[in-house]
Amino acid sequence: MASLNVGSLGEFLREQRRQAQLSLRQLADAAGVSNPYLSQIERGLRKPSAEILQQLAKALRISAETLYVQAGILDERDRGEVETRAVILADPTITEGQKQALLQIYESFRKENGLGADPDAGHGEPSPSTN
Known part of the structure; x- marks a missing residue:
């Protein structure tokens, strides 16, 4: 498995959330995660599971694979x-x-x-x- 770069994943998630014009709380509610947990992911303090990434992708209306690549779960060449x-x-x-x-x-x-x-x-x- 590729190494996880949670900092860039968090930055990417934050940017996607802003582009979707969602507050942290709105995205957390839509993805079924707690507001503090999402905040920690965005700040690079937590490593979300593939399931959480899938929930976030669905709420953001982007492909889960995009988040898997950002998180290092999926290699770019497989994308x-x-x-x-x-x-x-x-x-x-x-x-x-x-x-x-x-x-x-x-x-x-x-x-x-x-x-x-x-x-x-x-x-x-x-x-x-x-x-």
């Missing part, structure tokens, strides 16, 4: 693949079967290009690596 999967899985205009077919085609192209397959391919939401 494109994870985001591609997330976009396909989140598309409300196609059926679940179509989503799975697209993911299978995507994987076959990745294999053909020597990038290998993701062991979690086609199994719902991408999850952060725990190496």
Whole structure:
């Protein structure tokens, strides 16, 4: 697992919160965390879990993968693949079967290009690596 840089994660979260025009309390309420805990995350004093990052991302309406990369949970090089999967899985205009077919085609192209397959391919939401 990449090293955690909580200072830059906190700064990034604060900036995202400000861009969303949310107070600390509003974001804490929307994410289901305490106001003091969120403040500590923003100041770089606490290391949030992947679950908390996911809740914060949902409240901020950004991808959880973006926060995972900021927190060092997910490598930057993996981000494109994870985001591609997330976009396909989140598309409300196609059926679940179509989503799975697209993911299978995507994987076959990745294999053909020597990038290998993701062991979690086609199994719902991408999850952060725990190496």
